[in-house]
Amino acid sequence: MLARHQDPIAAIATAPGRGAVGIVRVSSPQDLSPFVQAICGRELKAREASYLPFKAASGEAIDQGLALLFPAPHSYTGEHVLELQAHGGPVVLQLLLARCMELGTELNLRLAEPGEFTQRAFLNGKLDLAQAEAVSDLIDASTEAAARSASRALAGALSSEVGELRDALIKLRMLVEATLDFPEEEIDFLQQADALGRLARLQARLEAVLDRTRQGALLREGIKVVLAGQPNVGKSSLLNALAGAELAIVTAIPGTTRDKVSQTIQIEGVPLHISDTAGLREATDEVERIGVARSWDAIADADVVLFLHDLTRVGLAEYEAEDAEIRARLSAVDPARILQVFNKADAAQASAAQGLRLSAKTGAGLHELRQALLQHVGWHATPEGLFIARERHVQALKHTREHLALALAVATQEPPALDLLAEELRLAHDALGEITGSFSADDLLGEIFSKFCIGK
Numbered sequence: 429m430l431a432r433h434q435d436p437i438a439a440i441a442t443a444p445g446r447g448a449v450g451i452v453r454v455s456s457p458q459d460l461s462p463f464v465q466a467i468c469g470r471e472l473k474a475r476e477a478s479y480l481p482f483k484a485a486s487g488e489a490i491d492q493g494l495a496l497l498f499p500a501p502h503s504y505t506g507e508h509v510l511e512l513q514a515h516g517g518p519v520v521l522q523l524l525l526a527r528c529m530e531l532g533t534e535l536n537l538r539l540a541e542p543g544e545f546t547q548r549a550f551l552n553g554k555l556d557l558a559q560a561e562a563v564s565d566l567i568d569a570s571t572e573a574a575a576r577s578a579s580r581a582l583a584g585a586l587s588s589e590v591g592e593l594r595d596a597l598i599k600l601r602m603l604v605e606a607t608l609d610f611p612e613e614e615i616d617f618l619q620q621a622d623a624l625g626r627l628a629r630l631q632a633r634l635e636a637v638l639d640r641t642r643q644g645a646l647l648r649e650g651i652k653v654v655l656a657g658q659p660n661v662g663k664s665s666l667l668n669a670l671a672g673a674e675l676a677i678v679t680a681i682p683g684t685t686r687d688k689v690s691q692t693i694q695i696e697g698v699p700l701h702i703s704d705t706a707g708l709r710e711a712t713d714e715v716e717r718i719g720v721a722r723s724w725d726a727i728a729d730a731d732v733v734l735f736l737h738d739l740t741r742v743g744l745a746e747y748e749a750e751d752a753e754i755r756a757r758l759s760a761v762d763p764a765r766i767l768q769v770f771n772k773a774d775a776a777q778a779s780a781a782q783g784l785r786l787s788a789k790t791g792a793g794l795h796e797l798r799q800a801l802l803q804h805v806g807w808h809a810t811p812e813g814l815f816i817a818r819e820r821h822v823q824a825l826k827h828t829r830e831h832l833a834l835a836l837a838v839a840t841q842e843p844p845a846l847d848l849l850a851e852e853l854r855l856a857h858d859a860l861g862e863i864t865g866s867f868s869a870d871d872l873l874g875e876i877f878s879k880f881c882i883g884k
C-alpha cells in the first residue's frame with residue numbers, strides 16, 4: 429500500500445467526451461524534469477503557463493497546448509504536478525495520456541485510480557478528510573445550495589468547527605491526565621480548573637455542531653419519501669403535483685400503479701427522493717401482487733411515509749376496514765416516520781380527519797405538505813453559512829457525544845473515577861478525529877476515495 433503512494437500517477441482530469449479544453453495531469457513524488465523535457469521539449473518555469481507542442485515519440489506534435497509545472501510541495505497534491513492543457517477531444521487526450529505512460533515507464537508511472545490525486549492531497553496534508561470529501565460533494569452537487577455548502581466545507585467550515593471542539597477536548601484531557609499524575613491533589617485540581625464546567629461547555633458546543641452537521645448531511649443525502657395508501661386515493665396524482673410533471677399514470681381505475689415510480693425533487697435545496705407505489709390491497713393478479721410487495725419494501729426503507737387517505741371515502745365502512753388493515757401492518761413502522769395525509773379536499777365536506785388536508789388536483793395544501801416534510805426531518809437551516817456534511821460525520825459526532833456523556837457520568841460518581849474519565853475523553857477524541865481523518869482506518873479512506881471520479 430505504502431509503495432503505491434510513491435508511484436507517479438497520471439490521468440485525464442477533465443470530463444470524458446468533447447470539450448473546448450482537456451487536461452492530462454501527472455503527479456509524482458520524484459522530480460519530473462526529464463519527463464517534462466521529453467514531452468515539452470524544454471524546461472518549464474514553475475507555475476507559469478507555456479504554450480508549446482506536446483511531442484509524440486516520432487517528434488511530431490500531438491497537439492499544441494499549455495503546459496504547467498507545479499513543483500512540490502506547492503501543488504494540489506503536494507507532489508510535483510505537471511498539467512498538459514490540450515484541445516478537448518477524447519482521442520487527442522488519449523494520445524497524450526498514452527505518450528505520458530510511454531515516457532513514464534522508468535519512473536513507474538501508472539494510471540491514477542478514482543480520487544487518487546485528492547487522496548494524495550490528503551496524505552500530504554493539503555486537505556483534511558472532511559475537505560477531501562467536500563471536493564467530491566462539490567463535483568456531485570445537483571443544487572445551488574448543495575454546491576455552495578460543499579464549497580464552504582472545502583474551505584474548511586466543518587473542519588474548523590471540529591477543530592475547535594478538538595482543542596477544547598485536548599485542554600480537558602491534559603487537565604485530567606495531569607491530575608492523574610498527581611493523585612494526592614486530585615479532587616482539588618479538577619475543581620480549581622473547573623473540569624466539569626469545561627466538560628459541560630464542550631457538550632453544549634458539540635450539540636450545536638451536531639445540529640449544523642445534521643443539516644449539512646440532509647442537504648447532501650436528501651430524504652426518502654414514500655407515497656402509500658389504498659388504491660385510488662391519489663398517490664400518483666400527488667407525485668405528479670409535487671414533481672410538476674406527469675410522471676405516473678393517473679386513472680379512475682383502482683390498481684393503476686403497479687410498479688414503483690421514483691423521482692427526486694427539491695424543497696428549499698433539500699433533495700427529496702419520492703416514490704409512488706402500487707395501492708395497498710389484497711392483489712388479484714400476479715403483477716399487482718409483486719407491485720404491492722414492492723410497496724411494502726419501499727415503506728420499510730423510507731425516511732418518511734406519506735399515508736394517503738381519500739376524503740371522499742373517509743367514514744365509509746368498506747374503506748375504513750381497508751385502511752385499518754393497512755394501519756395494522758404499518759404498526760411495524762416507527763410512527764415517527766408516518767405522516768397522515770388526506771387528499772381530495774376539493775371534493776369533500778369538512779371532516780374531523782386528523783392530519784394534512786390537501787388536493788393533488790387543485791394544488792391546495794401542497795405548500796403546507798412541503799413545509800411539514802421539511803419540519804418532519806428536522807430541517808431548520810438557513811442556507812447561508814451552511815456546510816455540506818455526510819452521515820459519516822453525524823455518526824462520528826454522535827459517538828463523541830456518547831463518550832462525553834460517559835465521561836460526565838464517571839466524573840460525577842462518588843468518588844470520581846479519574847482513570848475512566850481519562851479513557852472516555854480519549855475515546856471521544858478518537859471519534860472526533862475520524863471526521864478530519866486524523867484517526868481513520870485505511871479501509872475507511874479507501875472507501876471514501878474510491879467514490880471519486882477518475883482524474884480527481
Ligand SMILES: Nc1nc2c(c(=O)[nH]1)N(C=O)[C@@H](CNc1ccc(C(=O)N[C@@H](CCC(=O)O)C(=O)O)cc1)CN2
Nearest residue numbers: 441451453496498501502503504505506511513554884
Ligand atoms: N488547471 C487546474 N484547475 C483547477 C485545479 C487543478 O488541479 N488544475 N484544481 C484541482 O483540483 C482546483 C484548484 N485547486 C488547487 C489547489 C491548490 C493548488 C496549488 O498550487 N497549491 C499550492 C499553492 C497555493 C498558493 O499559491 O497559495 C499549495 O498548496 O502550496 C492548485 C490548485 C480547481 N481548478
Ligand SMILES: Nc1nc2c(ncn2[C@@H]2O[C@H](COP(=O)(O)OP(=O)(O)OP(=O)(O)O)[C@@H](O)[C@H]2O)c(=O)[nH]1
Nearest residue numbers: 659660661662663664665683684685707772788789
Ligand atoms: N377530486 C379529486 N380527485 C383526485 C384528486 N387526486 C386524485 N384524484 C382522482 O383520483 C383518481 C385516482 O388517482 P390516482 O392518482 O391514480 O390514485 P392512486 O392512489 O395512484 O391509485 P392507484 O395507482 O390505483 O393505487 C383519479 O381519477 C384522480 O383524478 C384530488 O385531489 N381531488
Ligand SMILES: [Mg+2]
Nearest residue numbers: 663664684685
Ligand atoms: Mg397510482
